[in-house]
Amino acid sequence: MSHLDLSGCKKRKRGERVFKFKTFGQRGYPAEFNGSFLQNVRELLEFGQVETHLCGAMTSWSFQLEVFRHPSLHVYLFVIEEPIELSIHHHCQHCQYIGTVNPKVNSNESSSGWGHHMICNKKYHFLLPSKNTIHACLSHVNTDSPCKSNLIGLQGHTMHGVFHTNGFGHLLCINGLETGSDLAGYQIMEFWDRLCTGLGARKVSFKDTSQKKGMDLRLLHAVAYGKPWFGRWDYAFGRGSFGINVEMYESAIKALQNVPLSLLAHHLDACKKDILILLSRYQIVSGHSLVTLGDLFHFMLELKFQVPKDSSTLYSSQYPGLVLSDTSCRWSPKRVEMAIRVVIQALKRAELRWISRQEVRDAARAYIGDTGLLDFVLKSLGNHIVGKYFVRRCLNPVTKVLEYCLEDISREFPKQEEFLMVNNETKLKPQQKVTRVQLMKDIFNLYKNVLIEHKKMTNTAGFSTISVATRIILDTKYFFKECGGELGSKSVLNKSKLYCAVIWSSRDIGGALSSIKAVTPYECFILGNNATFYELKFEVQKTFREIYLGLRNFVAESITNFNPRGTDLVFEMVRPGGKITFEGIEGQREIVNGGIYEGVMSNFVVDCGCGTKYDDGERMICCDICEVWQHTRCVQIPNGDEIPNIFLCKTCEQDILHFPSLP
Template sequence: MLNVDVIGNKKRKRCGRVFRFKNFGEPGYPVMFTGPFRENVNALLEYANLESNLSMGMTMWSFQLEVHHHPPLHILLFVIEEPIETAVNRHCKPCQYIAQAGATISFAIRSTTSCCPQRRHWLPARAVTDAVMQLLQLIMGHMMHGVFHSNGFGHLLCVNGLEMGSNLAGNQIMEFWNRLCYGLQARKVSLNDISQKRGMEVRLVNGIAYNEAWFGHWGYKFGRGCFGVIESMYHKAIEAIRSMPLCLIIHHIGNSNHDIPFIFSRYQTLSDHSLVTLGDLFHYMLDLKSRLPRETCIGSYNTSSLVETNCRWSPKRIEMATRVIVEALKRTEFRWVSRQEVRDTARAYIGDTGLLDFVLKSLGNHVVGNYLVRRSLNPVTKVLEYCLEDISNVYPNCNEGLVMSNKVKDKYKITRSQLMKDMLFLYKYILTDPKPMIGSEFMSAISLAARIILDTKYFVKDYFGDVPYQVESASEGKLSLCCTVLLRNNVGPNKEIMPPHECITLKNNATINDLRLEVERNFREIYWGLRNFVVESIGNLNANNGIQMVFGLIEMGGKVVLEGWHGGIGTNMIEQICESDPNSGTIDCICGTIDDDGERMVSCDICEIWQHTRCVRIPNDEEIPHIFLCIKCEQEIIFRAKEYD
């Protein structure tokens, strides 16, 4: 509902211009975004190509964006306006899960590899009343699909990166989307993170590795959990798994699963620092994956520096110093000792302190014979410490020599594919599907925390929040106020309905009547349910009559609440204005959920209360039974039957 003049707009810039993808949406490119969201979209569309041959009541524009010039790669950004007055169901599902509202327009991009790409026209094949479903079918295979409402609230519906056949990586698409949201001055944007990679839920893997979901890199934070999960539960679950010591996991499952200790030691030798917790391990594995080129491998350690030809010490002297240091660490009974203590012990046999310093620096976190020489910085004393870890049970065929043999080196060469297999193995047998074993209570606690993280799918980013955009200064002859309307409703639990504030710009000599007219016009355009809205009074502004000047009564950027009448009362008004559907039934699940969270539900045939199918033990791959009774009604029937007996 943008009120764009799509026919004969004299202000529309000449079409056919190609924009740089990496700068599109920045201030001044292609236009300065200085107003509220709807005005910014109108200003942007003046530079778009108006697509022809569109029917069924939807209007579409397009932008041609150049990703790079050599080799040529262009993509198309489509903008589609969906007229909400023609929709059968005017409720937005993502809004119901995240609590946002408004009319919608959509943004989607499709790639093309030619210099002068032929534009793809979206021609809805069904009636306009099915526009939403048709739109969802059309965006399948696109790089990105996002929806904005007229009030600046929006939803990012999908991001398809390289693994989905796109020409752009996921982070490039997100950077573009982030620029677009900032440029248009969107308010809040939500998303449903169900992304997977190689059979692993990305939000779980990234949560363990980086303490946030993948979208958290762009500022998206906890919005709402499913199955009764709240924000504190989500953060505690992440911290519990991230801080889980690897040695404790090996203690519980090392005897029943020999692959996991092997994987732990493999990446410990690859790392230049100690991997103590599960968070350390996943963080290192993801960072290593980003550095590994495809179809190539790296060595597990860098001991070549010990025997470089240009080294001033001979290989024999380096081997002798290594043997002395390892023997000194053996006598410490596998406890952590400081670097100075190891150095002082070795000096009784090796007088060259420079050689000792060189070997100590090179040996950290490398395998020597049957031992892993671990090095770590003590977090309290800030002193480097060393320790030996016996890995002979992990590598039974390892040679007895102090310097690793070529066969062991080959074992530690790793490809990108092998790294993903190792991560998938850990994901399955530690996080999501631990096998019954001794200490299963410990492992079930990990899988429970992982389940809480997986039940958190909805994330939100607050771009501008309650301040729609930076208000203009009074010296420019304009006065900007943040206004909202208050609707009093005497029916239902919500007796007062108040949408988010909108920025209303007036002339400095505007009167109270001018303010009322401008508020009515704006809120009628933004909200379908307020198309008959009439302002009756101004709640927090001491105005005696309509011809009184606004300037002086309230300061620049101040917040004003205007009370008004909608023209209808009752649940019908609530249904038209609010995204929540009053006819959706009562939700009261045993997990604590009382609102629709987007998960599959079933209704009791007696009390008609909705519950999650997972909570009542109906598998997702099974159909919902034709007759379903909740536990409460089932017990009530049994109790009544016993009374009659």
């Protein structure tokens, strides 16, 4: 029976241990985490409360974690052990779309795909249930019919991650405050990150489809910070869909970040007037010149942490009036003010049209003879407020000449103060105030109108880049983190560590060795300093049989490039911390439908126009003649439309058209 108390997730029965959420998973709390991944998991589970009937026949443990003492807030961590025999899918669905099957790939080498990994005997699910799922998963506790795989099959957990016994894992979901959780997204990620590091995970993947207020975070944060939100925890490009590689992804981020705001201002007159107002507002609030789209998004997202959450509270920014308050200026404020007035009048005479810098300068020289002063003012005025006007400056993409335009913003900013001389007093610091509601609305409008709904701008020089780059970033969903495994673990008194892998061959029906070999990742072994190679061989066979389904009958026969006797002492011939590889045969193989690798072996051919040559998890359609698969999106079938019953690719259509006519 379950020992859980659902009454508000307060405290469980007296005497039961409660762990601190903020440090759970660190080395030494609650376990030392000093061995291999599988050893670390087992050591951790010794501190858990065994639960029954939560997941049918699967063994499960629970930990109560204290988030806050005052006011009291506790959450539960569940760990479920899923043996391969009880798995609905023997092949990991999350590994399948990360890469293709290639048994010849050396898994010790860098690879973007996990389809070549061998199937493990067990998986371990780590879950923080939400308020809804914890009640759903325990609804059967007092019944005689336990729900099979109930807990791991539910959707909507606060956090759900799964590890294979070889240390590779997947973060399946996190759901923060917006879904009703008591934990913020960053708290959940820090908790998950501690678990990965403490347990000695090797590498963790995540499919990022997270959104906030209708915005894809992987796009929003890529423009603002140059990496996805999960990049704060070192998650980086893993694999892109539709033929996208890491170079394309990084180039797309740089392209969006470096879009000049002056280019936006120059071409948004007719179609996006509200965006022009937005650009003006945050040029004022920032107090410094925002040059690129990346600068603007970065400033707005950082400003979110400074604006009070109370929607009625204003964020007050002192705009420093850069022209008049520049301490490096060698001209008196009076002369600078006069030059500004002359430039503004010249721009007014242009009747709100764009004119070149040289035209403005020539017009102003009739009144200001000091060309140095004019150059200083023209440089300083660009993209700044002067009274009720916003002086816009940009580089003409065709002529490559700086141009200026005056925009009347009195309607948008009716209370905007003049910072020029009024009654012989200089007001250098007019205020611009922004509420949190206004800020979030502006972020969404900028995201929607510039990054997503940019059809009116794509025909303009330079704006087609935004469309292409946005699509590339949104088509990149798989990210990875290199956790480092247990290679950095501490030494143990009177014992030393050694890292062993196995390379094995299978036997065909006639008993002959196959030429196909596979290498496992290295595993950590802690041995006494007087351990022999007989003892090491026994431990290696035991460990790898325990981890991998295909090695349940593995027999180690020799060591690569090494020929010790069984009675030789290991650490007299191999330095502590060294790596060796055992060679052997797999004996009688445990057969699973589709083989012993995580990726499903398939005979279908993928050859899409986007360059994709394998199943990347996106929706595809097969030609009924040549049986080649392509993305539905790439053959102009919208995602909302059903796949047609009969489909011919363009190549086959053309071939049919060239058939001779029937008599």
